[in-house]
Amino acid sequence: TQLLEQSPQFLSIQEGENLTVYCNSSSVFSSLQWYRQEPGEGPVLLVTVVTGGEVKKLKRLTFQFGDARKDSSLHITAAQPGDTGLYLCAGAPSPSGSARQLTFGSGTQLTVLP
Amino acid sequence: DTGVSQDPRHKITKRGQNVTFRCDPISEHNRLYWYRQTLGQGPEFLTYFQNEAQLEKSRLLSDRFSAERPKGSFSTLEIQRTEQGDSAMYLCASSSQGTWGYTFGSGTRLTVV
Numbered sequence: 001t002q003l004l005e006q007s008p009q010f011l012s013i014q015e016g017e018n019l020t021v022y023c024n025s026s027s028v029f030s031s032l033q034w035y036r037q038e039p040g041e042g043p044v045l046l047v048t049v050v051t052g053g054e055v056k057k058l059k060r061l062t063f064q065f066g067d068a069r070k071d072s073s074l075h076i077t078a079a080q081p082g083d084t085g086l087y088l089c090a091g092a093p094s095p096s097g098s099a100r101q102l103t104f105g106s107g108t109q110l111t112v113l114p
Numbered sequence: 115d116t117g118v119s120q121d122p123r124h125k126i127t128k129r130g131q132n133v134t135f136r137c138d139p140i141s142e143h144n145r146l147y148w149y150r151q152t153l154g155q156g157p158e159f160l161t162y163f164q165n166e167a168q169l170e171k172s173r174l175l176s177d178r179f180s181a182e183r184p185k186g187s188f189s190t191l192e193i194q195r196t197e198q199g200d201s202a203m204y205l206c207a208s209s210s211q212g213t214w215g216y217t218f219g220s221g222t223r224l225t226v227v
Contacts (some may be wrong), residue, residue, distance in 0.1 A: 031214050033215065033216075040223070041220050041221070042118075042219050042220050043205075045215050088156050090156075090216075100162050100170060104157045104158070106154070107154075107155070107156050
């Protein structure tokens with residue numbers, strides 16, 4: 001069973017601060033995705049990282065995939081209240097296998113205070 | 115493209131009753147997934163369809179749960195003899211073959227009383 005652990009579980013910061021959340025596993029994933037979820041809504045895909053060591057930027061968000069494709073991080077620069085939400089990482093199994101479902105972490109609940 | 119639609123958004127039912135949820139995926143997507151999410155947790159896989167074929171089903175899914183996707187378009191998830199432990203957000207997602215990016219619907223919040 002592939003598991004993803006996210007840390008921290010909760011994070012409350014002031015507007016303008018920087019933060020990093022982590023997603024770790026002992027398993028190798030073919031790709032890893034980050035989603036943001038708001039209360040009462042489904043998760044929304046932010047980014048997919050595929051190559052070990054890959055870094056992707058989405059405005060103030062920077063995503064990195066570990067060299068061994070077992071871990072990932074999300075860094076937010078100058079956080080804003082609109083960044084508030086549940087951040088979920090999800091790992092995809094090997095494309096050569098039959099499994100097609102993503103494995104989700106339990107999420108990091110981020111609150112950015114004005 | 116109106117995204118993934120789920121109906122109803124909320125459902126309150128008495129223990130022992132049957133419930134059915136509907137999901138309309140993005141029309142170009144041939145893959146459809148059902149996930150369940152409880153408070154404070156990430157989504158948990160339930161089942162997966164490619165076109166009309168149900169290719170994977172979680173071992174955690176009891177026999178009270180059944181899903182269909184007739185004609186490879188919309189899908190339904192039925193829960194028979196609901197239990198309080200079934201209370202959760204039921205999420206539907208779709209994707210194209212060859213991509214891992216899911217588009218989720220807004221979910222159906224089930225409360226079993």
